[in-house]
Amino acid sequence: MAVSVQQSKGSKKERSRPVAAVFIIIGGLISLVLLIGLSISYGAADIDLATVWTAVFQFNPDATAHQIIQELRLPRVLGAALVGICFAVSGALMQGMTRNPLADSGLLGLNAGAAFVLAICFAFFPGLPYMYQILYSFLGAALGAGLVYGVGAVAKGGLTPMRLILAGAAVSALLTALSEGIAIYYRIGQDLAFWYAGGLSGTKWEHLQIMTPWIAVALIGALLLSKSITMLSFGEEVAIGLGQRTGVTKFFGAIIILILAGAAVSVVGAVGFVGLIIPHVTRFLVGSDYRWIIPCSAILGALLVVVADFAARMVNPPYETPIGALIAFIGVPFFLYLARKGGREL
Amino acid sequence: MTGHTYVSNDHRKRHRKNVIIMLAIFLLIVVLFFISMNTGFTRLTPLALIQTLFGMGTAKQELILFEFRLPRIIISILVGMALAVSGGILQGVSRNALADPGILGINAGAGLAVILFISFFSSAPTTQIFFLPVLAFIGAGLTAIIIYLLSYKRGEGISPIRLLLTGVAVAAGISAVMIVLTLRLSPENYQFVAVWLAGSIWGSNWKFVLALLPWIVILLPIAFWKARVLNTLNLGEISATGLGLEIERERLVLLAIAVGLAGASVSISGGIGFVGLIAPHLARQLVGSKYQYVIPTAALLGSLLLMTADTIGRWIIEPSEIPAGIVVAVIGAPYFLYLLAKSKA
Numbered sequence: 001m002a003v004s005v006q007q008s009k010g011s012k013k014e015r016s017r018p019v020a021a022v023f024i025i026i027g028g029l030i031s032l033v034l035l036i037g038l039s040i041s042y043g044a045a046d047i048d049l050a051t052v053w054t055a056v057f058q059f060n061p062d063a064t065a066h067q068i069i070q071e072l073r074l075p076r077v078l079g080a081a082l083v084g085i086c087f088a089v090s091g092a093l094m095q096g097m098t099r100n101p102l103a104d105s106g107l108l109g110l111n112a113g114a115a116f117v118l119a120i121c122f123a124f125f126p127g128l129p130y131m132y133q134i135l136y137s138f139l140g141a142a143l144g145a146g147l148v149y150g151v152g153a154v155a156k157g158g159l160t161p162m163r164l165i166l167a168g169a170a171v172s173a174l175l176t177a178l179s180e181g182i183a184i185y186y187r188i189g190q191d192l193a194f195w196y197a198g199g200l201s202g203t204k205w206e207h208l209q210i211m212t213p214w215i216a217v218a219l220i221g222a223l224l225l226s227k228s229i230t231m232l233s234f235g236e237e238v239a240i241g242l243g244q245r246t247g248v249t250k251f252f253g254a255i256i257i258l259i260l261a262g263a264a265v266s267v268v269g270a271v272g273f274v275g276l277i278i279p280h281v282t283r284f285l286v287g288s289d290y291r292w293i294i295p296c297s298a299i300l301g302a303l304l305v306v307v308a309d310f311a312a313r314m315v316n317p318p319y320e321t322p323i324g325a326l327i328a329f330i331g332v333p334f335f336l337y338l339a340r341k342g343g344r345e346l
Numbered sequence: 347m348t349g350h351t352y353v354s355n356d357h358r359k360r361h362r363k364n365v366i367i368m369l370a371i372f373l374l375i376v377v378l379f380f381i382s383m384n385t386g387f388t389r390l391t392p393l394a395l396i397q398t399l400f401g402m403g404t405a406k407q408e409l410i411l412f413e414f415r416l417p418r419i420i421i422s423i424l425v426g427m428a429l430a431v432s433g434g435i436l437q438g439v440s441r442n443a444l445a446d447p448g449i450l451g452i453n454a455g456a457g458l459a460v461i462l463f464i465s466f467f468s469s470a471p472t473t474q475i476f477f478l479p480v481l482a483f484i485g486a487g488l489t490a491i492i493i494y495l496l497s498y499k500r501g502e503g504i505s506p507i508r509l510l511l512t513g514v515a516v517a518a519g520i521s522a523v524m525i526v527l528t529l530r531l532s533p534e535n536y537q538f539v540a541v542w543l544a545g546s547i548w549g550s551n552w553k554f555v556l557a558l559l560p561w562i563v564i565l566l567p568i569a570f571w572k573a574r575v576l577n578t579l580n581l582g583e584i585s586a587t588g589l590g591l592e593i594e595r596e597r598l599v600l601l602a603i604a605v606g607l608a609g610a611s612v613s614i615s616g617g618i619g620f621v622g623l624i625a626p627h628l629a630r631q632l633v634g635s636k637y638q639y640v641i642p643t644a645a646l647l648g649s650l651l652l653m654t655a656d657t658i659g660r661w662i663i664e665p666s667e668i669p670a671g672i673v674v675a676v677i678g679a680p681y682f683l684y685l686l687a688k689s690k691a
Contacts, residue, residue, distance in 0.1 A: 100442075100444070101507065101510070101511060151683045151686055151687050152687075154687045155686065155687040155688070155689070156687075156688070156689075162443060163686055163689075165443065165444060166443060166444075166627070166682075166686055167683060167686055169444055169623065170624070170678075170679040170682045170683050170686070171679065171683065173619075173620045173623070173675040173678075173679050174675055174676060174679035174680065174683075176675070177544075177620075177671070177672040177673075177674075177675030177676050177679070178672075178676065180540070180543075180544045180669075180671075180672055181544075181668060181669075181672045181676070183540060184537070184540050184541055184544065184668075184669065184672075185663075185668075187533070187537060189536055189537065189540040190528070190529070190531075190533065190536050193525060193528050193529055193536075194529065196525060197525045197526070197529060272518075273518050276514070276518075277515075280511075321526070322522075322525055322526060322529070324522060324525060325522035325523070325525055325526045326522075327522075328518050328519050328521070328522030329519070329522060331515075331518075332515050332516070332518060332519035332522075335511070335515040336496055336512060336515050336516070339496075339497065339508050339511040339512050339515065340496070340497075340499065340508070340512075
């Protein structure tokens with residue numbers, strides 16, 4: 001892993017920048033609340049911010065505007081924020097643990113697993129209720145990750161970061177090929193493509209109720225692990241030398257990644273770019289300490305997905321533009337700029 | 347890139363072992379070549395096969411063998427070879443184990459060109475079989491050039507990490523455009539695009555063989571010749587400069603070779619990405635980490651893999667077909683995982 005050797009050559013930007021981090025957390029939270037308000041108030045029917053306020057805090061079931069907000073827009077925008085948090089934090093954990101700048105949840109076989117199980121559902125059980133689709137895609141994500149970790153666990157010498165990445169790439173290729181095969185044979189490719197494109201339009205309160213406790217526990221876990229992740233990101237030997245039990249960190253890290261990314265993928269589809277780009281941006285802004293990277297990633301991830309979802313509704317109303325495409329349009333130029341400017345420490 | 351153990355104590359023994367391994371793979375290719383010629387909707391017995399090869403078969407047998415099967419088999423051999431070598435070079439240059447022709451945006455660029463063409467100009471893509479590869483090649487080449495320019499910095503050149511990140515970002519952007527476009531395609535066109543993206547040797551035609559051959563004949567020997575440079579590059583930039591290597595120029599040459607090889611093959615066979623990722627890894631497992639062995643072994647393994655995949659894809663759900671790119675992943679990935687579980691480091 002020559003890449004990480006370059007990274008750990010201490011340049012000035014490697015250091016932690018707590019002031020920037022605190023600024024991001026506070027400023028980010030304020031803008032997130034504002035954006036959520038805006039996102040709720042604009043749409044096919046525009047609703048002014050005062051009505052948004054009363055709909056949330058003094059709900060009146062007889063008002064149509066209140067119903068739109070409570071039934072459609074509020075769960076959707078909260079879902080977007082949650083999904084963003086999940087992708088960003090799981091991506092940050094992945095990159096820290098594997099020390100590979102290209103790692104994201106897609107690499108653990110999560111996206112490919114979910115797509116594979118969904119392809120089976122679409123091909124053999126068409127018309128499955130949305131709720132079951134979400135459940136099955138979570139199971140698929142777990143299957144993908146289970147395969148990746150299974151290979152690592154069977155291997156002599158345990159699960160090295162390099163082995164994890166290679167196993168992830170191979171399992172993803174396998175599951176993707178299988179779902180492509182199913183899609184071509186049963187001619188359901190375009191249905192699957194809609195899922196790949198991603199979208200939050202079907203988000204309901206029930207999903208949020210099921211997801212939120214898991215995500216909350218996983219996020220607390222991520223924060224508790226963050227110090228150990230920082231050490232791991234300097235290299236396995238360094239972490240062991242500092243008296244860390246790296247096996248325990250990796251085990252819990254993997255479970256947290258699975259919960260977060262699995263939940264996100266099952267709700268929004270295979271939108272992978274958030275998990276790749278947000279941790280890079282965050283590291284560029286706040287330095288290399290994961291105690292700051294994880295909360296800041298969460299907030300920036302939520303911002304990105306809320307903005308993208310807002311744009312998905314507004315670009316071409318009343319049609320939805322695929323959110324995966326929008327995230328890429330927002331993220332790619334920014335990421336390219338960072339890759340140029342940041343150079344090595346990215 | 348698991349541990350660069352330089353075996354210096356018993357060079358000659360190692361060399362002999364590696365040559366034997368390469369010969370063994372070559373023999374397997376020859377065996378499979380004959381099995382593959384025999385496989386298909388109309389079976390040819392070994393006797394009929396030999397008769398036809400020497401010009402003594404019936405007109406129908408000759409048609410099947412020379413016009414349909416042989417060009418297709420040769421294309422799968424050439425494409426497998428090109429993708430494997432391209433992947434090996436890219437893994438060496440970027441010093442990242444996950445690199446494959448995809449990171450230079452080659453699959454994405456070619457795919458976008460094909461989708462754009464189909465969405466705007468053509469209602470019947472199959473009538474355009476000669477125009478499509480040209481377009482795909484242009485798409486692949488342009489994307490690679492854009493990625494190179496975006497990751498180039500005056501004074502520093504391109505760092506491997508910046509190249510990787512830029513490649514991933516550009517490919518992600520292109521994929522996003524592709525998804526938006528595919529959602530608007532008609533179902534028939536979508537099916538064609540899906541098969542194309544999955545990667546299949548669909549144009550079994552001598553003209554494609556002729557189009558592919560110059561790239562292979564010119565670029566492959568250069569790749570073998572430059573393999574030693576990859577060893578030096580892998581020592582790290584400072585050591586490589588210390589050893590008198592003009593890093594920037596060597597890198598550009600190597601990248602250009604990789605783009606040429608992968609672009610030519612992707613334009614003819616579609617997005618078969620997995621060969622380029624695993625063939626170099628398998629080669630490393632077999633012959634160690636020196637690139638003068640890795641590159642030729644990867645080339646042989648790539649041919650073997652893709653020819654096997656295409657043969658299986660033609661045979662398994664006759665008379666229909668499974669795209670070779672899918673079969674490659676389905677047989678290649680488990681074997682790769684097995685090797686990964688077995689390897690020590």
